[in-house]
Amino acid sequence: MVVQASTPGNMSYNGLAQTPPMGWNNWNAFGCYVNNRLLETTSNLLVKYGLRDAGYQYVVVDDCWSSHRDDDSQTLVADSVRFPQGMKSIADYIHHNSMKFGIYSSAGLYTCAGYPGSLGYESIDAHTFAEWGVDFLKYDNCYNNGQSGNPSISHRRYNIMSQALRSTNRPIVYSLCNWGEDNAWSWAPTISNSWRMSGDISDNYDRADARCPCAPDNLRCPLTGFHCSMAHILTKASYLTAKAQPGAWLDLDMLEVGNGGMTQNEYKTHFSMWAAMKSPLMIGTDLENLHADDLAIYLNPAVIAVNQDPLGESINLVWRNRVIDGQTVHVSLWSGRLFNGDQIVAVVNQDRVERHVTISLADIFSDEPRKARTMNWAVHDLWGPSRLNASSLHEIMSSDSLNGSRFPESYYNATAKSYSEGVIEKDRRLIGDKIFEFGPAGQRSVSIPAHGIGFYRLRSIETFLV
Ligand code: GLA
Numbered sequence: 007m008v009v010q011a012s013t014p015g016n017m018s019y020n021g022l023a024q025t026p027p028m029g030w031n032n033w034n035a036f037g038c039y040v041n042n043r044l045l046e047t048t049s050n051l052l053v054k055y056g057l058r059d060a061g062y063q064y065v066v067v068d069d070c071w072s073s074h075r076d077d078d079s080q081t082l083v084a085d086s087v088r089f090p091q092g093m094k095s096i097a098d099y100i101h102h103n104s105m106k107f108g109i110y111s112s113a114g115l116y117t118c119a120g121y122p123g124s125l126g127y128e129s130i131d132a133h134t135f136a137e138w139g140v141d142f143l144k145y146d147n148c149y150n151n152g153q154s155g156n157p158s159i160s161h162r163r164y165n166i167m168s169q170a171l172r173s174t175n176r177p178i179v180y181s182l183c184n185w186g187e188d189n190a191w192s193w194a195p196t197i198s199n200s201w202r203m204s205g206d207i208s209d210n211y212d213r214a215d216a217r218c219p220c221a222p223d224n225l226r227c228p229l230t231g232f233h234c235s236m237a238h239i240l241t242k243a244s245y246l247t248a249k250a251q252p253g254a255w256l257d258l259d260m261l262e263v264g265n266g267g268m269t270q271n272e273y274k275t276h277f278s279m280w281a282a283m284k285s286p287l288m289i290g291t292d293l294e295n296l297h298a299d300d301l302a303i304y305l306n307p308a309v310i311a312v313n314q315d316p317l318g319e320s321i322n323l324v325w326r327n328r329v330i331d332g333q334t335v336h337v338s339l340w341s342g343r344l345f346n347g348d349q350i351v352a353v354v355n356q357d358r359v360e361r362h363v364t365i366s367l368a369d370i371f372s373d374e375p376r377k378a379r380t381m382n383w384a385v386h387d388l389w390g391p392s393r394l395n396a397s398s399l400h401e402i403m404s405s406d407s408l409n410g411s412r413f414p415e416s417y418y419n420a421t422a423k424s425y426s427e428g429v430i431e432k433d434r435r436l437i438g439d440k441i442f443e444f445g446p447a448g449q450r451s452v453s454i455p456a457h458g459i460g461f462y463r464l465r466s467i468e469t470f471l472v
Pocket of ligand 1: 117
């Protein structure tokens, strides 16, 4: 039986982003080193590597693309060295590849890197973006002239651009980036399609950095900063999962997979948890120098299917840090519902050694105890042996052709059949490898590698009515 998505919080303010946006953004890997060649090459590689057809649609240019405002029209002017043909031309190029184009500005006098901001120019800029063919706007928070400090001021400032974008009548996804300041969760969901909840990510698992000064449980952090580790953001986001909604997603920041600062197990944790929390999935690495191992992570269809699940509910933290034999074990258990009655479960090991942990149906279904007591569940590993692997991707990566390479069988083309349709048809690439079964009230020990994740889809086998 297929359970229809029932989403009382389904409130996308402009009807867009019914599932989390997926794409690529240059910032994590390139910072200000951005130009038309980079965007064009990346767009071509997104096609060649099968990423576009896996769902990564948006090519987003971050900060540093503009130079000044035109004296007469006051419109933003593209940097003539980085983008000699202007932004419309790059939008056309990306559209020609059947992808979408995203741009960046700030709700401030300047962008974070010091280029002209949109504060006071919202209507002009929204219309300029629409004329250029922009499909997505990331809207930052630097140099806001003191217009922050309480939810009402921040809401007012971000709402001006929200309305301006709507008034263009062009569908433009609005990606609000105020780092979670001023309780963004209480006002951003009604005026944007996603909202950042932390300071900027950095490419490391759990390194503390004074530039990301607040503890992750400080939801009133006055200085969100940057250089926040993946684990810091994950912990902070665990308090906000109830606020994520279809069309107004919790944005955990862009992905670091491929940038070299984490191990493969750490990147699998990063990618899986961003997917399960329904964060936008924005590839943040250099595709020209991508390793096949990292491409295999970005393309894992079973994980992407969780992110794009039509129910649009985030996974939730069930417990973290248990004392086992007198020792605190830094493991956490997460669980969440999926649209067809399956359950997504994550076991995250933040220790530097392998851990054996007991997981139970009672914990997994703590919100719905009947499912734990009365049902049998098959546990499918979403990083199991039959998943897409690096060696099967070498051929497409080394091929000269941009299009038409033969993808391995384990690759999933979501433009041919959506993830939810594939799940309904029990496509093994999406539901993973069955590893064991849980009887009613069952429990089981699982081994999770250092800094690794167990990422499972539970499927009911049959129901015992009691
Ligand atoms: C802020 C944002 C980042 C990035 C930079 C660009 O720090 O949070 O994601 O856009 O600005 O300067």
